[in-house]
Amino acid sequence: MNVLIQPDDARLTVALQRPALDAGKLTETVNNVLASVKLNGDTALFDYTEKFDGVRLQTLLVSEAEIEQAGKQVSTSLKSAINQAKNNIHKFHAAQKRNEEKLETTQGVTCWRKSVGIERVGLYIPGGSAPLFSTILMLGIPASIAGCKERVLCTPPSKDGSVHPAILYTAKEVGVTKIFKCGGAQAIAAMAYGTASVPRVDKIFGPGNQYVTTAKMLVSQQGTAIDMPAGPSEVLVIADEKADPAFVAADLLSQAEHGADSQVVLVTTGEKIVQAVLDQIHVQLAALPRKETAEKALANSVAIVVKDLTQAMQVSNRYAPEHLILAVCNAEETAAQVVNAGSVFLGNLTPESAGDYASGTNHTLPTNGYARAYSGVSLDSFVKKITFQEIRPEGLKNLGPAIEEMAAAEQLDAHKNAVSIRLKSLEK
Amino acid sequence: MNVLIQPDDARLTVALQRPALDAGKLTETVNNVLASVKLNGDTALFDYTEKFDGVRLQTLLVSEAEIEQAGKQVSTSLKSAINQAKNNIHKFHAAQKRNEEKLETTQGVTCWRKSVGIERVGLYIPGGSAPLFSTILMLGIPASIAGCKERVLCTPPSKDGSVHPAILYTAKEVGVTKIFKCGGAQAIAAMAYGTASVPRVDKIFGPGNQYVTTAKMLVSQQGTAIDMPAGPSEVLVIADEKADPAFVAADLLSQAEHGADSQVVLVTTGEKIVQAVLDQIHVQLAALPRKETAEKALANSVAIVVKDLTQAMQVSNRYAPEHLILAVCNAEETAAQVVNAGSVFLGNLTPESAGDYASGTNHTLPTNGYARAYSGVSLDSFVKKITFQEIRPEGLKNLGPAIEEMAAAEQLDAHKNAVSIRLKSLEK
Numbered sequence: 001m002n003v004l005i006q007p008d009d010a011r012l013t014v015a016l017q018r019p020a021l022d023a024g025k026l027t028e029t030v031n032n033v034l035a036s037v038k039l040n041g042d043t044a045l046f047d048y049t050e051k052f053d054g055v056r057l058q059t060l061l062v063s064e065a066e067i068e069q070a071g072k073q074v075s076t077s078l079k080s081a082i083n084q085a086k087n088n089i090h091k092f093h094a095a096q097k098r099n100e101e102k103l104e105t106t107q108g109v110t111c112w113r114k115s116v117g118i119e120r121v122g123l124y125i126p127g128g129s130a131p132l133f134s135t136i137l138m139l140g141i142p143a144s145i146a147g148c149k150e151r152v153l154c155t156p157p158s159k160d161g162s163v164h165p166a167i168l169y170t171a172k173e174v175g176v177t178k179i180f181k182c183g184g185a186q187a188i189a190a191m192a193y194g195t196a197s198v199p200r201v202d203k204i205f206g207p208g209n210q211y212v213t214t215a216k217m218l219v220s221q222q223g224t225a226i227d228m229p230a231g232p233s234e235v236l237v238i239a240d241e242k243a244d245p246a247f248v249a250a251d252l253l254s255q256a257e258h259g260a261d262s263q264v265v266l267v268t269t270g271e272k273i274v275q276a277v278l279d280q281i282h283v284q285l286a287a288l289p290r291k292e293t294a295e296k297a298l299a300n301s302v303a304i305v306v307k308d309l310t311q312a313m314q315v316s317n318r319y320a321p322e323h324l325i326l327a328v329c330n331a332e333e334t335a336a337q338v339v340n341a342g343s344v345f346l347g348n349l350t351p352e353s354a355g356d357y358a359s360g361t362n363h364t365l366p367t368n369g370y371a372r373a374y375s376g377v378s379l380d381s382f383v384k385k386i387t388f389q390e391i392r393p394e395g396l397k398n399l400g401p402a403i404e405e406m407a408a409a410e411q412l413d414a415h416k417n418a419v420s421i422r423l424k425s426l427e428k
Numbered sequence: 429m430n431v432l433i434q435p436d437d438a439r440l441t442v443a444l445q446r447p448a449l450d451a452g453k454l455t456e457t458v459n460n461v462l463a464s465v466k467l468n469g470d471t472a473l474f475d476y477t478e479k480f481d482g483v484r485l486q487t488l489l490v491s492e493a494e495i496e497q498a499g500k501q502v503s504t505s506l507k508s509a510i511n512q513a514k515n516n517i518h519k520f521h522a523a524q525k526r527n528e529e530k531l532e533t534t535q536g537v538t539c540w541r542k543s544v545g546i547e548r549v550g551l552y553i554p555g556g557s558a559p560l561f562s563t564i565l566m567l568g569i570p571a572s573i574a575g576c577k578e579r580v581l582c583t584p585p586s587k588d589g590s591v592h593p594a595i596l597y598t599a600k601e602v603g604v605t606k607i608f609k610c611g612g613a614q615a616i617a618a619m620a621y622g623t624a625s626v627p628r629v630d631k632i633f634g635p636g637n638q639y640v641t642t643a644k645m646l647v648s649q650q651g652t653a654i655d656m657p658a659g660p661s662e663v664l665v666i667a668d669e670k671a672d673p674a675f676v677a678a679d680l681l682s683q684a685e686h687g688a689d690s691q692v693v694l695v696t697t698g699e700k701i702v703q704a705v706l707d708q709i710h711v712q713l714a715a716l717p718r719k720e721t722a723e724k725a726l727a728n729s730v731a732i733v734v735k736d737l738t739q740a741m742q743v744s745n746r747y748a749p750e751h752l753i754l755a756v757c758n759a760e761e762t763a764a765q766v767v768n769a770g771s772v773f774l775g776n777l778t779p780e781s782a783g784d785y786a787s788g789t790n791h792t793l794p795t796n797g798y799a800r801a802y803s804g805v806s807l808d809s810f811v812k813k814i815t816f817q818e819i820r821p822e823g824l825k826n827l828g829p830a831i832e833e834m835a836a837a838e839q840l841d842a843h844k845n846a847v848s849i850r851l852k853s854l855e856k
Binding site: 034077081085090100103105106118129130166217221244284290338342343344346347354366385386396402411415418419425 | 501505506507509510512513515519520523524526528529531533535537539541542546547558559560561562594598600615622630631649652653657672674675678679681682684685686712715716717718722759760763766767768769770771772773774775776777778779780781782783784785786787788789790796797798799800801802803804806808811812813814815816817818819820821822823827829830831833834835837838839840841842843844845846847849850853
């Protein structure tokens with residue numbers, strides 16, 4: 001971890017620089033996969049699955065029997081934990097529902113909005129040794145609350161053609177309508193274009209490797225919406241003099257274990273705390289199975305010592321972290337100054353992992369500085385807010401002349417005429 | 429206008445097909461412009477403005493004196509119309525504000541969201557003979573309500589180096605902080621990267637030609653957010669047997685005059701009404717200054733006769749129009765079936781131009797079928813919804829074990845440890 005004591009602006013800029021993402025190199029490879037799936041549908045999916053996942057499948061759709069079997073393989077304690085997380089995530093996202101009132105903007109002119117669930121959504125869940133079932137909760141629960149009718153899940157199979165039971169169990173729990181054994185860029189293509197097995201969806205959500213995120217970016221240019229642009233996961237911890245170095249170290253490590261490209265930043269008002277945190281990292285790191293990954297991420301990470309909490313928040317807002325932990329005494333006051341962040345964790349007893357799994361907030365968040373303009377996934381991500389308006393005769397008389405005046409000034413005569421012809425009919 | 433009587437599925441698919449958008453051809457040209465602005469800043473902007481707008485400027489920023497002068501050149505009647513529209517748009521967008529309550533998801537675990545204005549937004553307003561000041565209202569008003577601090581506007585100058593008074597007047601009225609004489613892809617580059625004159629922004633809004641929309645798409649892949657992907661403007665009118673053919677014709681024409689690529693679709697339950705509408709189009713078209721443009725758009729447009737309103741809504745939801753006009757007796761009942769649309773206009777007295785200018789709803793809407801997954805611009809487009817959580821000792825005891833269980837199952841030991849180490853401290 002590089003330590004910077006009260007750096008000037010130029011050094012701060014360098015320290016907060018993120019690694020450049022270069023999708024360019026992968027674009028050609030991924031474009032070929034997209035084109036092949038578009039042309040050959042399921043055949044391409046079976047071939048790619050054999051090539052990349054090492055298994056020749058006979059069918060992509062996970063059967064009811066497989067789902068039932070999975071339910072028996074998940075431990076009672078994990079089921080109970082998933083259920084507790086599910087309840088919290090459901091509560092928090094259901095509270096985002098809103099019925100908007102109709103509004104009379106001018107007498108006789110009524111306007112309103114209505115949230116309508118996106119009809120068909122696709123959730124992508126990566127494969128690998130660890131089953132990321134928590135992401136199914138984060139995407140499947142709001143999709144269900146929003147009323148999305150078709151909720152498809154794609155995830156790569158293991159070499160024996162199976163999917164991890166925790167994934168199947170969680171998918172069933174949140175009401176995913178169809179689960180497919182299909183991963184990588186080919187899964188994104190399948191959901192974007194549709195194949196005989198996999199239905200075409202309107203919006204694709206979920207994390208993935210570089211091939212998956214490149215595929216999402218490419219299909220988003222062709223008309224399929226995506227949740228948000230991707231980047232490596234990040235945490236910025238602001239710690240004051242009284243923060244517990246062991247807690248801070250644990251939080252930095254929990255980000256660092258995600259991947260070698262994980263971004264970890266410590267901003268502190270206490271110069272002494274830096275060494276204490278480094279010592280704690282050393283101790284805790286030794287016991288971690290993902291030690292090597294975490295070490296790589298920490299090699300690129302930085303600790304910045306600043307004058308006070310105001311300056312700390314300036315650094316944080318400038319960096320716009322995905323996760324922001326406020327390990328400070330008066331966390332609420334500091335939180336009020338947050339302008340750019342994905343999700344914020346207040347106080348010494350609120351680790352990022354609470355939000356990653358179970359507090360109720362969503363863990364699909366903007367990385368790579370996108371928190372300056374993007375929000376994390378929420379109920380909003382699964383609905384369209386359609387506007388409506390209805391004008392009565394009185395309203396047209398009140399508002400019509402203004403519309404005519406403006407349309408004329410923009411030299412759009414047909415726009416003006418659509419009002420004039422109606423106003424004339426009211427004179428009769 | 430091509431007329432289809434109760435087409436089968438295959439013919440309907442062809443009829444509702446939109447023209448393919450091919451950004452590929454422009455990408456290289458626009459990438460060169462982006463690179464040049466990134467490298468040479470203001471110098472590139474002055475050069476491109478000379479090349480494309482035919483004027484060598486000395487300064488890009490519009491002066492206070494120019495803005496003041498513009499205020500004197502706008503007629504009182506236009507000012508009054510703009511003011512009426514502004515009030516409605518303000519009312520409708522201010523009503524979208526929402527203070528969300530804190531929520532205790534588990535005892536001792538509190539979660540909430542806070543809307544924070546995007547700090548720096550850029551509005552692009554195209555040039556040309558007609559000043560599109562209405563778009564300034566649609567973007568500038570919610571940006572102001574959201575509390576975006578820097579609200580930059582770029583628009584190309586005329587050959588004499590001036591900007592249309594209606595643009596300057598409206599920009600001042602909605603509180604745009606800086607106006608620049610700069611158009612095309614170079615303006616998008618300036619706002620995405622920042623130059624000595626033009627501040628870098630976090631999100632870019634507004635319509636434009638192919639160069640502008642390609643530039644927006646390209647910078648959106650590099651980290652600057654954009655309002656939404658672009659496509660030609662569209663209207664779908666559903667008319668029953670009692671709809672007024674003159675009104676329907678006026679609405680179709682007001683879309684057709686936008687551009688030769690405008691998409692115009694009539695869906696009706698009354699076969700007779702089609703001819704009456706065609707006759708009315710013929711009559712009204714003759715008087716339009718943009719007759720040629722409208723004729724071209726109409727040549728590619730289609731009228732579809734269906735069995736009943738349910739079928740009409742099926743066609744509309746399948747097409748997912750930017751604008752949907754319900755010229756039917758029981759518009760409210762039909763509106764309840766809308767699943768995919770940008771903005772909906774109910775009844776015979778609600779023309780699209782009402783929403784284009786002054787009813788209060790936003791006119792920046794998803795085209796090209798994007799209404800399946802995207803909403804139009806709203807207050808939401810100018811804020812980030814940041815999530816917060818705070819856990820008290822009781823909350824960590826209640827929720828901690830579930831987080832530990834899930835983190836262990838995902839093989840993320842450091843995530844688990846961030847909770848365990850805190851739980852242990854509570855035992856002391």
